[in-house]
Amino acid sequence: MPRDQTDESTLAADLRSGDEAAFSKLYSRHTPSMIRVASTIVNSRATAEEVTQDTWISVLKNIGGFEGRSSLAGWIFTILINKARSRAKRDGRSVSFDEGGTESDLSAAFDGKGRWKEMPELWDEITPERIVAGRRLADHLVAAIEALPPAQRAVIVLRVQQGLDPSEVCAILGVSDGNMRVLLHRARLSLRARLAELA
Numbered sequence: 123m124p125r126d127q128t129d130e131s132t133l134a135a136d137l138r139s140g141d142e143a144a145f146s147k148l149y150s151r152h153t154p155s156m157i158r159v160a161s162t163i164v165n166s167r168a169t170a171e172e173v174t175q176d177t178w179i180s181v182l183k184n185i186g187g188f189e190g191r192s193s194l195a196g197w198i199f200t201i202l203i204n205k206a207r208s209r210a211k212r213d214g215r216s217v218s219f220d221e222g223g224t225e226s227d228l229s230a231a232f233d234g235k236g237r238w239k240e241m242p243e244l245w246d247e248i249t250p251e252r253i254v255a256g257r258r259l260a261d262h263l264v265a266a267i268e269a270l271p272p273a274q275r276a277v278i279v280l281r282v283q284q285g286l287d288p289s290e291v292c293a294i295l296g297v298s299d300g301n302m303r304v305l306l307h308r309a310r311l312s313l314r315a316r317l318a319e320l321a
Contacts, residue, residue: 130194148180152195155279156202162272163206165213173209178200196290197279203294266316273297275295275310281306 136144153174160170160177170268180201188197267275273295280291281302 126211131190134185134188134190137182145182148194148198152284155283156199158201158267159276160202160206162276163203167208169209169213169219170206173206174202177205181207191292192290193286195284196286196294198296199284199286199290211278211281226297262316262319263313266313269316270309271314274305274312277302277305278309278313 134146139146156174156177157167157170160173161167164170164173177198181198184201188194192200249288266277270278276295277291280286281288281292286294288299288302291297292299295302298306
């Protein structure tokens, strides 16, 4: 879901003033993705949940220092990544988001703007059966995202689910633009293959 800059500015101002509704909205919007991203770095979902809670505490303590040089979501996810890396290091775990690879075949499935060249087949009619199948598809997609390698999962969550700009994703994860695009490409291909299993 793409960010709305006005909404983020308002949320940041509301957080600074201690508005609980603003925090609740932000918490609901980002927490599931934060846990998914943290779990790519730390060793368990429980630890990812702890890191996420620590991140929220840090966000609330430091919101006065948010200057808007990045998006609010980008700032939050930067804090999350730093906390997750510190926790992983403390736990003796190391994860790199740099998978290497090349961009040479990025154009095979996607255009220059990251959109599908050829969309996966979509249903033509909406029926109760299709709605039930859609729920099954959504569950399948969530499982497919969870099964991605850590670097690919982090990129797909930040870039696609959170709608962060490519430069923010690169800065948060500490990867080059080319590497981020390769990771995103591989993640999309994996997800497309998993979705094709349902056809």
